[in-house]
Amino acid sequence: MAKILDGKAVSAAVKERVAAEVAALGTEGVSVGLAVILVGDDSASRVYVNNKKKACEACGIRSFEYALPAETTQEELVALIEKLNADPAVNGILCQLPVPRHIDDKAVIAAIAPEKDVDAFHVANVGHIMVGDYTFLPCTPAGVMELLHSADISPEGKRCVVIGRSNIVGKPMAMLLLHENGTVTVCHSRTKDLAAICREADILVAAVGRAKFVTADMVKAGAAVIDVGMNRDENGNLCGDVDYDAVEPVAGYITPVPGGVGPMTIAMLMQNTLTAAKQQNGR
Numbered sequence: 001m002a003k004i005l006d007g008k009a010v011s012a013a014v015k016e017r018v019a020a021e022v023a024a025l026g027t028e029g030v031s032v033g034l035a036v037i038l039v040g041d042d043s044a045s046r047v048y049v050n051n052k053k054k055a056c057e058a059c060g061i062r063s064f065e066y067a068l069p070a071e072t073t074q075e076e077l078v079a080l081i082e083k084l085n086a087d088p089a090v091n092g093i094l095c096q097l098p099v100p101r102h103i104d105d106k107a108v109i110a111a112i113a114p115e116k117d118v119d120a121f122h123v124a125n126v127g128h129i130m131v132g133d134y135t136f137l138p139c140t141p142a143g144v145m146e147l148l149h150s151a152d153i154s155p156e157g158k159r160c161v162v163i164g165r166s167n168i169v170g171k172p173m174a175m176l177l178l179h180e181n182g183t184v185t186v187c188h189s190r191t192k193d194l195a196a197i198c199r200e201a202d203i204l205v206a207a208v209g210r211a212k213f214v215t216a217d218m219v220k221a222g223a224a225v226i227d228v229g230m231n232r233d234e235n236g237n238l239c240g241d242v243d244y245d246a247v248e249p250v251a252g253y254i255t256p257v258p259g260g261v262g263p264m265t266i267a268m269l270m271q272n273t274l275t276a277a278k279q280q281n282g283r
């Protein structure tokens with residue numbers, strides 16, 4: 001029986017910590033603000049944005065929401081970001097991805113001032129992460145590390161396997177495990193003998209985007225299995241990249257979906273926004 005890495009509980013503790021610091025800053029006259037931009041009416045994005053708004057409320061962070069129509073041009077979006085870059089009440093800026101096809105997401109990310117880039121997607125922040133000298137960590141990989149720390153699981157000296165090499169999850173995830181002295185292998189759709197590589201992992205992170213992709217035969221007994229995936233199963237229910245029922249008896253630790261990495265991502269966003277506010281106010 002695997003121990004559950006409870007993202008709801010750990011994220012609640014992170015948000016409590018953030019809320020206490022935000023309140024303390026408030027007594028010094030410093031407020032903390034996050035601007036969230038949503039372009040178009042993608043229903044999943046709307047849910048994510050609402051959850052971020054609720055988390056801001058819980059932490060005492062002011063949220064500024066910009067819901068723009070799908071026809072918004074790239075120039076209009078960049079102009080809004082530039083306005084927010086210059087607004088001292090806004091400490092963090094996040095543009096919910098994906099944006100509509102006619103907008104280049106790279107241009108949008110590049111427009112955000114690096115010191116307000118609380119998603120840590122700007123190439124300047126990606127570079128800082130690469131050299132291990134960073135202010136912000138991308139929220140999902142940072143949330144995974146926080147979950148591992150919460151259970152005293154150290155990557156040091158361990159075999160770590162990350163399935164997925166996206167810029168948002170897989171690549172930075174590998175880098176954070178490496179920074180903590182894991183021996184890291186990154187797998188992707190062209191990887192040969194994926195199951196055999198996964199079976200070597202003491203820490204296995206799945207960021208594939210395919211329901212129940214990781215099966216019991218891919219998991220070493222006692223491994224920590226971290227499921228980043230957010231998919232819908234054949235009945236439309238939320239499920240991860242890991243076949244939870246089959247893997248749970250084999251693993252030593254496992255994250256549920258929902259209630260695992262998802263809430264951690266939002267908690268780390270709150271933490272990054274607080275960090276941004278402290279930096280911008282010389283704290």
Ligand code: NAP
Nearest residue numbers: 140164165166169188189207208209228229230261262265
């Ligand atoms: P992505 O950009 O689509 O990347 C998926 C990765 O999986 C790619 O690197 C791809 O390889 C690899 N892959 C696909 N099929 C594979 C296969 N058969 N064997 C091995 N590797 C395979 O996805 P993402 O943005 O990283 O997101 C991954 C999942 O995490 C999604 O379900 C997403 O919804 C979820 N997610 C959750 C959170 C959260 O807060 N919990 C945050 C972000 C994302 P190639 O590079 O070779 O194509």
